Amino acid sequence: MKTYLVLVCLVAAAGGFLFGFDTSVISGVIEYLVPKFELNEIQKGWTVACILVGCMIGSGLSGRISTKYGRKKALMFAAVIFFISSLGCAFSNTYMVFIVNRLIAGISVGAASTLAPVYIAEISPARHRGKLLTLNLIAIILGQTAAFFSNYALQQVGGTDNWRWMIGIMAAPSVLFLVFLFFVPESPRWLVEKKRDKEALLVLERLNTKAVAQSVITEIKDSLKSSPTIKPGALFKGTILKILVVGCLLAVFQQVTGINIIMYFAPSIFKAADFGQSAALFQTAIIGVVYLIASLLAFLFIDRIGRKPLMIAGSIGMGISLIFLALTFVTKHTGGSWVMFCIMGFIASFGFSLGPVVWVLIPEIFPNQYRSEGVALSVFVMWVANFLVTVTFPILLKEMQGYAFFIYAAMCILSALFSVTMLRETKGKTLEELEELYEK
Numbered sequence: 001m002k003t004y005l006v007l008v009c010l011v012a013a014a015g016g017f018l019f020g021f022d023t024s025v026i027s028g029v030i031e032y033l034v035p036k037f038e039l040n041e042i043q044k045g046w047t048v049a050c051i052l053v054g055c056m057i058g059s060g061l062s063g064r065i066s067t068k069y070g071r072k073k074a075l076m077f078a079a080v081i082f083f084i085s086s087l088g089c090a091f092s093n094t095y096m097v098f099i100v101n102r103l104i105a106g107i108s109v110g111a112a113s114t115l116a117p118v119y120i121a122e123i124s125p126a127r128h129r130g131k132l133l134t135l136n137l138i139a140i141i142l143g144q145t146a147a148f149f150s151n152y153a154l155q156q157v158g159g160t161d162n163w164r165w166m167i168g169i170m171a172a173p174s175v176l177f178l179v180f181l182f183f184v185p186e187s188p189r190w191l192v193e194k195k196r197d198k199e200a201l202l203v204l205e206r207l208n209t210k211a212v213a214q215s216v217i218t219e220i221k222d223s224l225k226s227s228p229t230i231k232p233g234a235l236f237k238g239t240i241l242k243i244l245v246v247g248c249l250l251a252v253f254q255q256v257t258g259i260n261i262i263m264y265f266a267p268s269i270f271k272a273a274d275f276g277q278s279a280a281l282f283q284t285a286i287i288g289v290v291y292l293i294a295s296l297l298a299f300l301f302i303d304r305i306g307r308k309p310l311m312i313a314g315s316i317g318m319g320i321s322l323i324f325l326a327l328t329f330v331t332k333h334t335g336g337s338w339v340m341f342c343i344m345g346f347i348a349s350f351g352f353s354l355g356p357v358v359w360v361l362i363p364e365i366f367p368n369q370y371r372s373e374g375v376a377l378s379v380f381v382m383w384v385a386n387f388l389v390t391v392t393f394p395i396l397l398k399e400m401q402g403y404a405f406f407i408y409a410a411m412c413i414l415s416a417l418f419s420v421t422m423l424r425e426t427k428g429k430t431l432e433e434l435e436e437l438y439e440k
Contacts, residue, residue, distance in 0.1 A: 005123065005207045009132045011180045012119045013139035015075055015112035018082050018177060020143025021150075021170050022109050023051065024263055026102075027284060028151025032163040037095040045394040050099050052387035054106015055113065056380055062111040063376025071119040071187045074111060079178035081108035083171050090168025114379045118372060121363035122187040123207055125216075126429060130303040130360050137356040138295050144263060145288030152285050189368055192220045220368065235377065240370055246422060247362050247374060251382035253415040254358040257318055258408030259350050260386055261393045262287065262343060269343070269397075283340060290344050294351025306427045307357045311419035314353015319412030321345035322405045329402020354415065364426050 026048050034044060058078070066074040085108060088101035116136050124132040154165045188207075191200035197217065204213035235244055262269070302310065325342035366374035396404040 002207060005125075005128075006132075008123060008184045008207070009120050009135050010139075011177075011184050012075065012116050013136045014173070014177045014180065015078060015116040016136040016139035017143035017146070018079075018170065018174060019109050019112045019116075020140035020145075021147045021173070022082065022086070022105055022143075023260075024144040024288075025147040025151065025167050025170065026051070027148070027263065028155070029163045029166050032160075033098070036160070036163070037098075039095075041394050041398055043095075045391045047099070047102075048394075049387050049390040051102045051106040051109060052383050052390060054103040054108075055110035055383035056106075056387070058107035058110025058112075059114045059376055059379040059383055060110070061107075061376075062114040063373040065111075066115055066118065066190075067372045070190050071115055071122070072181060072184060075115050075119065076178060076181050078108045078111040078115065079174055079181060081105070081111070082177070083174035086168055086170040086174060090164045090171075110379070110383055113382075114376050117359050117363045118375050119187055122189040122371075123185075123203075125208060125212065127303065129364070130307070130427060131299055133360040133363070134295065134299040134302055134356045137359050138292070138299060140359075141288065141292045141295050141351070141355070145285070145292055148285035148288045152282055188216070189220055189371075192217065193369070197221075235370060235373060240367070240374070243365050243367075243370075244374060244377065247365060247378035248381040249418055249422070250358045250361055251378045252385045253315075253411065253418060254354045255382055255385035255389055256408070256411040257315070257350070257354060257415055258322060258346070258389070258405070258411065259355070260390055261408065262347060269339070286340075287343060287347055291347045291351045291355070294348040295356055298352040298356040301352075302356060302360065303427055306425050307361055308419060308423045308425050310353045310357050311423060312416055314349045314357075315412050315416035315419060317349030318346050318354070319409045319416070321349060322409035322412060326402045326405035326409065329405070361423075361426065 030044060030048055033039060033047060037043075039047060062074055062078075065077065081104060085101050085105035088104065089098055092098035092101055116139075117133055120133050120136055121129060150169060151166050154169070155162055157165050185203040185206065186199070188200040188203045191197070191203065200220075201213055201217055204216055207213075208216070235241070298310065321342050325339065325346065328338050328342060362378050363371060363375050393404070396407070
């Protein structure tokens with residue numbers, strides 16, 4: 001595997017870092033916004049969830065933008081929006097202005113969440129694709145972990161305006177992301193689709209050996225020749241519809257199993273378990289470290305063990321952890337160590353399974369001509385599910401208390417059943433070979 005290939009993938013994965021930071025920084029900020037803007041439970045849920053509406057828009061638009069202008073330019077657009085929205089939030093003086101800027105931030109998050117895995121999948125050789133796609137997930141987790149530690153470090157900065165520093169600091173990595181994107185190539189598969197074969201071959205030769213580059217070019221051309229011209233509604237017919245259903249279900253299960261009730265509301269959960277605000281922020285930062293370690297294990301084993309076994313094992317582990325977490329609240333045994341243990345078990349299980357595997361599988365399963373739109377629609381569904389979970393959790397936690405966690409545990413069981421019955425193993429296959437997998 002060439003060093004240049006890894007560096008290019010790392011630059012693309014920086015979009016995942018910003019995605020992770022932007023969605024998770026609110027977990028610390030929200031506790032300071034509640035008194036600042038006198039928010040009730042519904043407004044608190046909306047403040048966290050509003051970014052997800054922008055994510056739906058961003059993921060929905062990204063497919064068409066990247067198909068027309070290329071993956072690289074679409075990622076650059078996302079970088080600019082990341083920068084503008086982070087400063088906009090930091091300088092907000094009213095609740096409405098803050099919400100509008102979070103909605104704008106969501107557009108960049110939605111675009112990055114779609115474009116980064118598509119780009120990495122399209123430049124990666126089959127035998128390394130799982131690992132390289134996992135880099136995107138690791139970057140997302142690094143972003144989330146950085147946000148948690150940043151929140152903890154900045155809680156004493158700026159007095160009552162500390163939340164402005166927490167959310168505004170993201171402007172710096174946004175600029176770096178934009179600068180680095182100038183030095184990466186366009187997706188060779190997109191170049192072939194646009195009849196720019198010579199450019200595509202040069203890119204592939206830089207990413208691989210010349211022999212491999214020529215072979216990949218031939219495979220891409222054969223794939224495009226055998227695929228019909230995309231017409232409106234083509235995603236909703238025949239074999240492509242079956243693949244789309246699998247992609248959307250992957251996206252839904254990643255969210256409804258409860259990952260973001262932990263990532264967005266961890267400080268609130270720890271406070272409900274009688275942690276102080278500072279301790280809650282620190283414990284949340286530790287969650288990010290566990291998540292990162294688990295995702296590194298996925299990086300090592302996803303191309304050896306395969307995608308399907310990790311999905312099954314992780315879903316079961318998550319379900320067991322949530323059942324015990326629910327019982328700690330229901331039985332009133334909310335001691336700090338036990339709550340922490342349950343959450344760590346859940347995060348570790350998610351970190352080596354649904355976290356990385358879903359981001360690997362979604363761009364893998366769609367044929368070349370349908371990949372951009374298929375991934376965009378699947379990720380759009382992911383953000384819809386994320387929004388519904390996020391906006392309802394504060395209400396469920398208030399009304400049902402610990403019993404709310406049983407709902408997400410049930411979703412983990414359904415995720416395991418889905419993985420057993422509907423998923424096909426994709427490790428070691430080229431993107432062109434995978435086109436035939438769901439047709440059989």
